[in-house]
Amino acid sequence: MTEMTYRQALHDTLREELLRDENVMLIGEEIGIFDGSYKITAGLLKEFGARRVRDAPISEEGFTGAAMLGLRPVVEIMTINFSLLALDQIVNHAAKIHGMFGGQLGVPxxxxxxxxxxxxLGASHSQNIELYYAFVPGMKVVAPSTPADAKALLMASIRDDDPVLFLENLALYNTKGDVPDHVEPAEIGKAKVTRTGKDLTLIGYSRMALVAQQVADRLAESEGLDIEVVDLRSLRPLDRDTVIESVKKTNAAVVLEDDWLTYGIGAEVAASISDGAFDYLDAPVRRVAMAEVPLPYAKPLETAALPSIDDVVNAVHETLDAVGRRR
Structure with a gap:
């Protein structure tokens, strides 16, 4: 077991996959000579050369369409906001080709x-728009929250024959965690119960899965609450079964997300709980999300708009108070 940052786990996995399969290549803006905007591809151009680590021009729609000729490209788009420029390639083509051509072609x-x-970074560079892609059949969308899961899910994503959006939250790059010395590819579409409990289920993904863990630990220490945490890890496929089984045990749920509340991932999770565990609920499912505004640049306003630990604690209290279950 080795402690490393989320950033290092991604770097090491990319290197290992480049060594494992000569058809794996990296392409994106500034990933080569500059070592990547977030230094995840540091040193890979020097080690593997320009054929396999390719600096791309500022043209997301152009460099996103490279996966139908036997290669397995890992495309780095500098922020998910810029992926909107490649929506046609991703949604109209990559996600559709396997189905439209009867499985004769894939887009790995x-x-x-x-x-x-x-x-x-301002409103146009600070969005959580993974819902756009999780909505699309033919896509897979994963959102690991820890270095270990980042490694296991990136391995699985590179080896998958379908297009995968691999979501990384900027706030996670410097976070640290233990990574096993031998990692197997994770199962895409499988959530993980990261903390067992019986009083309430907290459900999150990416950064908010870590916030859920922090809230559960804090409330255990301060109030003796025994909270279960489910890290979704995958948004499409969505592991409804793990979520529903957890809620059947705890009888209460709060869903966390970094995106907007209206039409968000949390709405889908809450609906899934209603479909599969309605008779087990002692209180309505509550959701915690960011303010429904373009994210402000000013730091105090930006902080106020984002979901916080206190927001989640309040939602837990309101849920348990509704049924008189706080100790």
Missing amino acids: MVIRTPGGGGQQ
Whole structure:
């Protein structure tokens, strides 16, 4: 077991996959000579050469369409906001080709891209728009929250024969965690119960899965609450079964997300709980999300707009108070 940052786990996995399969290649803006905007591809151009680590021009629609000729490209889009420029390639083509041609062609492409606010990058560079892609049949969307899961899910994504959007939150790059010395590819579409409990289920993904863990630990210490945490890890396919089984046990749920509340991932999770565990609920499912505004640049306003630990604690209290279950 080795402690490393989320950033290092991604770097090491890319290197290992480049060594494992000569058809794996990296392409994106500034990933080569500059070592990547977030230094995840540091040193890979020097080691593998320009044929396999390719600096791309500022043209997302152009360099996103490279996966139908036998290669397995890992496309780095500098932020998920810029992926909107390649929506036609991703949604109208990559996600559709396998189905439209009866499985004769596939698009084994990974799109690595960070999202999220909190970095004072302004409204057009701080969005969480993974829902756009999780909505589309033919796509897979994963959102690991820890270095270990980042490694296991990136391995699985690169080896998958379908297009995968690999979501990275900017706030996670410097976070640390233990990574096993031998990692197997994760199962895409499988959530993980990261903390067992019986009083309430907290459900999150990416950064908010870590916030859920922090809230559960805090409330255990301060109030003796025994909270279960489910890290979704995958948004399409969505592991409804793990979520529903957890809620059947705890009888209460709060869903966390970094995106907007209206039409968000949390709405889908809440609907899934209603479909599969309605008779087990002692209180309505509550959701915690960011304010429904373009994210402000000013730091105090940006912080106020993003979901916080206190927001989640309040939602837990309101849920348990509704049924008189707080200790």
